[in-house]
Amino acid sequence: MLESKIIRPTLLLDKAKCLMNIDAMIAKAKRSNTILRPHFKTHQSSEIGKWFMDRGINSIAVSSMSMANYFADNGWMDITLAIPVNVREIDLIDKLASKIQLNLVVESRESILFLESELKHAVGIFIKVDTGYQRCGIPTEATESVRMLVDLMKDAEKLTCKGFLAHTGQNYKAKDQTEIHKNHSKALLDLNELKDLFRKDIPNLIVSLGDTPACSISEEFYGIDEIRPGNFVFYDVMQYVLGSCDENQIAVAMACPIIARNIDRKELVIYGGAIHLSKEYLEADEEGTKLFGSIVRISENGWGEILGGAYLASLSQEHGIIRCSDGLFDSFQIGDLIGILPVHSCLTANLMGQYLSTDGNWLEMMPK
Amino acid sequence: MLESKIIRPTLLLDKAKCLMNIDAMIAKAKRSNTILRPHFKTHQSSEIGKWFMDRGINSIAVSSMSMANYFADNGWMDITLAIPVNVREIDLIDKLASKIQLNLVVESRESILFLESELKHAVGIFIKVDTGYQRCGIPTEATESVRMLVDLMKDAEKLTCKGFLAHTGQNYKAKDQTEIHKNHSKALLDLNELKDLFRKDIPNLIVSLGDTPACSISEEFYGIDEIRPGNFVFYDVMQYVLGSCDENQIAVAMACPIIARNIDRKELVIYGGAIHLSKEYLEADEEGTKLFGSIVRISENGWGEILGGAYLASLSQEHGIIRCSDGLFDSFQIGDLIGILPVHSCLTANLMGQYLSTDGNWLEMMPK
Numbered sequence: 152m153l154e155s156k157i158i159r160p161t162l163l164l165d166k167a168k169c170l171m172n173i174d175a176m177i178a179k180a181k182r183s184n185t186i187l188r189p190h191f192k193t194h195q196s197s198e199i200g201k202w203f204m205d206r207g208i209n210s211i212a213v214s215s216m217s218m219a220n221y222f223a224d225n226g227w228m229d230i231t232l233a234i235p236v237n238v239r240e241i242d243l244i245d246k247l248a249s250k251i252q253l254n255l256v257v258e259s260r261e262s263i264l265f266l267e268s269e270l271k272h273a274v275g276i277f278i279k280v281d282t283g284y285q286r287c288g289i290p291t292e293a294t295e296s297v298r299m300l301v302d303l304m305k306d307a308e309k310l311t312c313k314g315f316l317a318h319t320g321q322n323y324k325a326k327d328q329t330e331i332h333k334n335h336s337k338a339l340l341d342l343n344e345l346k347d348l349f350r351k352d353i354p355n356l357i358v359s360l361g362d363t364p365a366c367s368i369s370e371e372f373y374g375i376d377e378i379r380p381g382n383f384v385f386y387d388v389m390q391y392v393l394g395s396c397d398e399n400q401i402a403v404a405m406a407c408p409i410i411a412r413n414i415d416r417k418e419l420v421i422y423g424g425a426i427h428l429s430k431e432y433l434e435a436d437e438e439g440t441k442l443f444g445s446i447v448r449i450s451e452n453g454w455g456e457i458l459g460g461a462y463l464a465s466l467s468q469e470h471g472i473i474r475c476s477d478g479l480f481d482s483f484q485i486g487d488l489i490g491i492l493p494v495h496s497c498l499t500a501n502l503m504g505q506y507l508s509t510d511g512n513w514l515e516m517m518p519k
Numbered sequence: 520m521l522e523s524k525i526i527r528p529t530l531l532l533d534k535a536k537c538l539m540n541i542d543a544m545i546a547k548a549k550r551s552n553t554i555l556r557p558h559f560k561t562h563q564s565s566e567i568g569k570w571f572m573d574r575g576i577n578s579i580a581v582s583s584m585s586m587a588n589y590f591a592d593n594g595w596m597d598i599t600l601a602i603p604v605n606v607r608e609i610d611l612i613d614k615l616a617s618k619i620q621l622n623l624v625v626e627s628r629e630s631i632l633f634l635e636s637e638l639k640h641a642v643g644i645f646i647k648v649d650t651g652y653q654r655c656g657i658p659t660e661a662t663e664s665v666r667m668l669v670d671l672m673k674d675a676e677k678l679t680c681k682g683f684l685a686h687t688g689q690n691y692k693a694k695d696q697t698e699i700h701k702n703h704s705k706a707l708l709d710l711n712e713l714k715d716l717f718r719k720d721i722p723n724l725i726v727s728l729g730d731t732p733a734c735s736i737s738e739e740f741y742g743i744d745e746i747r748p749g750n751f752v753f754y755d756v757m758q759y760v761l762g763s764c765d766e767n768q769i770a771v772a773m774a775c776p777i778i779a780r781n782i783d784r785k786e787l788v789i790y791g792g793a794i795h796l797s798k799e800y801l802e803a804d805e806e807g808t809k810l811f812g813s814i815v816r817i818s819e820n821g822w823g824e825i826l827g828g829a830y831l832a833s834l835s836q837e838h839g840i841i842r843c844s845d846g847l848f849d850s851f852q853i854g855d856l857i858g859i860l861p862v863h864s865c866l867t868a869n870l871m872g873q874y875l876s877t878d879g880n881w882l883e884m885m886p887k
Binding site: 157158159192214215216234235236237238239240243258259261262265279285286287320408410411412413416420422425426429430431465467468469470472484485486488497498501502504519 | 525526527560582583584602603604605606607608611626627629630633647653654655688776778779780781784788790793794797798799833835836837838840852853854856865866869870872887
């Protein structure tokens, strides 16, 4: 049934697995007494967004103004743009701030002064703090720098300081769960110290923390008010390897037609490349063998378990090369579909622009 | 002037450089007595296509049926779909074959039998041969396998065997120009042997060869009838490093707003990530330092030369981190634009979906 609808690389979405992931994270937020503000950059779809809304979620995070506008148009009234504010989009920001509760992220004096001077409408502000990822944000221990920004907003008319926003992104590169727990515990400790220090200065101070690995494997969120995981909605091979999910939680798979077979090298060539999956990879062994995706069989209404003895070994613009064992090689013919579990589902979904649900319906994403 | 139009990551196109690249490749084809069939997967734009058409080019290569249909709708009547045929798209193929000269690429008995049985309209067929890349194709020395396919088409009604199509893709991974020349010479030798062997079996036999490195640096195309480079229309940092182009031939640059600065690490954080540039990288040194793009200053009507002492060191979904020297760091402020020359312009263009020409006009690409 599914098979007959697929003529080219197609991103399959297993709605049951996706809903299971959503429900599990809602339950986790409830248990840990935090607000779940899911990051919608992973799915970028109003329809998947509605599955959250139907379950009582009413605040989200996004990563671009286009995404903020798209979800605002689809009924979301409380949106955090979770990337240091791009001041060049001030007009778009001001317009959206007139319609919804829009929260921005800042980490510099310049941005705060600019926003206060240029905005006509009120926005919430989170100060970006760094819990060790070293991508952006003020290090949690640099409390004087944080204070300077908090003080700058004290008399602001358009800006309400809401608290601190952190992303322990180093968890995506952790070697194992122990390292994720360690990073996460350290982040909790540092954020709680910061919270204690600024409790009096920032009314209803919110500490927002978000990364799928920690939100998936930890049960400890003491002092955290809001969690912002995104990738959990689909998970992927990277998260599976990190231990954030089990195989059955991976909710998307790319179905790709086989276009060539090389019997000497036991390689299947698929129509499906970097413009479909992205060039994100994992190192599969100590020699640095690159893995661009894991292999599954497409079934009538979804896909099966990860096949041992096969992996997506290389990607060019539209071609992919799957290396496989003799037995697997023999079982696939030209024209067959084969499934790829993506290494990084956010990038794959962004490239594909739509989903084919395993129940046979097409789900649209934000137009590019 | 350009500056005021850019509020978010924007792919700039320098039309003068692009036309210079087009004219140079047309001149190269003329000198080498080959037909230029440019691969349009790099730019995917009807407007850029028209620049070729205005210069007398009338045959192109593409990498998907969507692209074939898009360019056919824009007046291209001779299109080679330069990837082993995806038999699942047979209906689309047959429909397009009723309107234009469509050429397909095959490397298996199964595909030939399927096409001959299912097509109602005539197509040209190129046999994919492998000149050492080991991605797909029949090795040029496996002449018996080639003969089997040629013979299979002898009495075909819908399929006309046109010749052999090769892509010396290993040139993209060459260490230096010497290696490219060596790969290319070997490919010429092998293709000429094949041509001699099948000259009597295939009337008007065409040997089609395409890769930007060899087409850019070599002057030797003996026995080659058609060249199919694609990337040369823009070039990029990968081609610059290979020696296929000089810096002034790189015709696209991504303009990205600076959203944060880290003075301790001398890092500029840009709004511009994997969803804009792709995760393609080069290894900048023997320690494997990754380089995701080179840095330029955006000027009033384009961009300047590559800045020494700065490089795009990492990319996440929307953020990029530029490491730079003290002097450069101090010269960039939050809200400024900075330019990135992409490592692989094909993937970057595919992600961006449109261009801002440095003369101030927006150029559209094929809709996704």
